[in-house]
Amino acid sequence: MSTNDVTLGSKAGEKQTVIGRERRMRLPNWLYGWMVPVIVLALWEAASALGLVSDSALPAPSRIAAAFWQLCSNGDMAEHLMMSAIRAGGGFLLGAATGLLLGVFTGLGKWAERTLDPSIQMLRTVPLLAVIPLFILWFGVGEFSKVLLIALGSFFPLYFHTHLGVRSADRKLYEVTRILQYSKLMLLTRLIIPAALPNILLGIRLSVGASWLLLAVAEMMGASAGVGYMIQDARVYAQTDIVFVGIILFALVGKLSDSAVRLAERRCLRWSNTYKG
Incomplete structure (x- = not known):
């Protein structure tokens, strides 16, 4: 086996490892749509708890x-x-x-x-x-x-x-x-x-x-x-x-x-x- 073949094989292995990591880190498709509402609700709840917003106008x-x-x-x-x-x-x-x-x-x-x-x-x-x-x-x-x-x-x-x-x-x-x-x-x-x-x-x-x-x-x-x-x-x-x-x-x-x-x-x-x- 030549040096080029070993280099190509190692690069292919590294590429597959990176792809595998990306797949493990990727969130489910249905979860993306909930990211913005969850962040908004968390900030909203925190603002109400700190008294930054009126509870009568914008309840928690x-x-x-x-x-x-x-x-x-x-x-x-x-x-x-x-x-x-x-x-x-x-x-x-x-x-x-x-x-x-x-x-x-x-x-x-x-x-x-x-x-x-x-x-x-x-x-x-x-x-x-x-x-x-x-x-x-x-x-x-x-x-x-x-x-x-x-x-x-x-x-x-x-x-x-x-x-x-x-x-x-x-x-x-x-x-x-x-x-x-x-x-x-x-x-x-x-x-x-x-x-x-x-x-x-x-x-x-x-x-x-x-x-x-x-x-x-x-x-x-x-x-x-x-x-x-x-x-x-x-x-x-x-x-x-x-x-x-x-x-x-x-x-x-x-x-x-x-x-x-x-x-x-x-x-x-x-x-x-x-x-x-």
């Missing part, structure tokens, strides 16, 4: 955790969370289904796009908060007005991205389907939907976020239960810790919903060869 995380546990133990948390989930889920399903169907419809036909899309795009620019007084006048402050407001907010992101996805399909693939004499159903299921699927899933993620965002607004305009109502009621009685509990609940539930859609996205788009970083 330990006090917020105690309020969270109290709400869970007396059953109020389950009631509020269930009502919020029903409202958000119903509004999202109604708005998303309408947005998906209209997005495919206007994306497929030029006549539908010229006729319907300008009006929808014009309505998209109207602030949803400006529609709330009109909804109250028309439908009152009952459950229907709340679900309809959430549905309206969920409609536009999915409609816009579905329309964009249908229009982004490769024209050459359309020509291939004509040669193969695809029926309308085959064209829809084998070309249009798969080609538009990345945009559709992105629209679903944005619609889910919009539904939780508008849920908070809807529940503050005349509800008797729900996380938004809990926050509003706590504000009246200056219970800042319960307000923070509601905010954290919205953040956690919204994150879980977004993670569920991202999981479905990874499974449905395994064929996608895009840059992952």
